[in-house]
Amino acid sequence: MEENLVFSLEGHCRMNSQRIGRHLAIGSTWDRDKNVFESIDFSCLRSLTVFGEWRSFFISDEMRLLRVLDLEDAKGVTEKDLEQMVKFLPRLKFLSLRGCRHISRLPDSFGDLRQLQTLDIRDTSITKLPKSISKLQKLQFIRAGTTVPLDDDTGTIETQPAAAESPSHASLVSWLSERCIRRRPAASQTCSVEVPRGIGRLTALHTLGVINISVARRKAILKELKNLTQLCWLGVSGINRNNSQEFFSAISGHSLLELLVLYFDNDNEGCLDGVSLPPENLRSLKLYGLVGKLPVWIKQLQNLRILNLQMTMLPQEEIDLLGGLPKLAILCISFEEFQDGELRFRTGLKPLHVLEITCNSRLQSVTFPTLGFSNLVALKLHCCSVSHLQVFGLRCLDSLKEVWLSGSYDEALLKRHLGSQLDGHPNKIRPVLREGPRWS
Incomplete structure (x- = not known):
């Protein structure tokens, strides 16, 4: 000054x-x-x-x-x-x-802004980009659409994916604090934008999303998407059984792609069966609205550090598959149905630092194994109308520093249950029980 x-x-x-x-x-x-x-x-x-x-x-x-x-x-x-x-x-x-x-x-x-490099129109009422945007040859970042998933995609992790590689305790506190101020989540919804013909000319694009590929011109859009080989961040909505094969074929050559966010239509059961493997360098994958099971290729994503799953239900054997991801550091899961009302981690996730679980009234218990979670620093439980929830195995989490609790729950019962385990934790420094906003 x-x-x-x-x-x-x-x-x-x-x-x-x-x-x-x-x-x-x-x-x-x-x-x-x-x-x-x-x-x-x-x-x-x-x-x-x-x-x-x-x-x-x-x-x-x-x-x-x-x-x-x-x-x-x-x-x-x-x-x-x-x-x-x-x-x-x-x-x-x-x-x-x-x-x-x-x-x-x-x-x-708008095409007269020839020097424009970054355009952020998230949370506006814009549903379609103008044709003139194809003139902006220097454009690198297009952030668009309005998304209200259980994990509101604001970019804290997306723009700093390296934080998942070796997160410090301070960075985890900041990250969880950011997420704990949110209001009660609704079901995943996304209002994406339609891109015009000619978007494939913007070959400098690094970030694009969320775009809608379920429109009538999907074949033309996917053909243009294939040209955007410099993409590192891509968000897409409208994925279903009719277009999933074409979509994954279009991005198969995008070797720089590190973050992929996918929103599925209701008609998506089995839509990922037989699709080609996504780019092997993916560091972050977010799947919203997927039905049934995980894609078989997920265990081949050896560089994956962040995984966000919002699904209707995931069988126990599918959860066990996650143990094969050698670099997974942040896992956020939310299912409408839990098998037998239980969430059991039978195999370890040794590299995991942060685990976030969104609970509903049908989830009765979460169980951790004796071994396999030695690096877990923070556990977040985001409860929706949960009257009684039991968590077993907290004392086996050697590196645990914080347990976050937010949402709608029986405060006295759940805090007493968690507190008793944390009081008896073997760590010299007792893990802290922190609270986010409560809902009636």
Whole structure:
């Protein structure tokens, strides 16, 4: 701030023609005085971040050097404002409209932002990308769609997959704290976007998703997807028995792909049978809405570090398959039905550091083996209408430091049951029982 690089507008500010800098943050407490704003010299401005209410005068033709515009959760942004942004900000490289729910479309002129590299339109009302987006040859990141799975996909793990390789205790606390503030989860839902013809020209794309492949033009979309060989992160919805073979064939040559997020249609039983093996370098795999069983190729993903499963039910023998993943560090599981009301880990998951289990009223017990979980640091139980749940084998988890408990449960009963095991834990430092938000 001493060097006039960064300045902010908060509360009530006086007019100051000397106020100048490269980075401006408009705080939610600022009184939105237009006269003050127009007295500022924006000729050197490179980035603008807006908190709270948006005003149309925040964009000026003096901002032609602006590179970064972050409007995440800003209120009152309109589609007319987007047209002004395209007109006045030709050098924009980063644009975030995340959480601007009143935005339902991008303007046809959007293709004029030829320098754009990152576009974040998650949690907006945009369901279709404009045809002109195919002109943005420098675009590397497209984050789109509105997803409300049990594990809300915000990117904490996705953008830092290396954290799963050797996570520190501090990073695990931060990661779980982030996840424990969420509200009661609903069933997995995703509102994805439809991509236009020509998306395959964006060969610099590193991140793409969530896109819908269940539309009528799915063959054309998958053909274009095959050209995007630089993808490292891909999220897709609408996978079913009619398109699963084509989809996996389209990404079979994507050797750089590390993170894959898949949302399945209701008609998906057996849809992964016989499909080709996904890229072998996958480090993170998330499957939402899959019915029946895991794909047979999952045990061949020797580099997999993060696995998120939200399914209707998974038989015991399928759970046992997870023991064959040599680098699995984070496992999140949620099933609508648990076989015999029990979740039993009969085989060890030695590399596992974090285990998250979403429980429902049909789950009565979780059991850990005597050996095989020597590196588990954090266990999270996310309960949905659970009156009685027993967890066996906590004393066998040698490295356990924390047990997180959140959701709807009989507080006295469950805390007493867990507390008695943690009190008798062999570790010199007793594992901590932490609580997230409770629901009635």
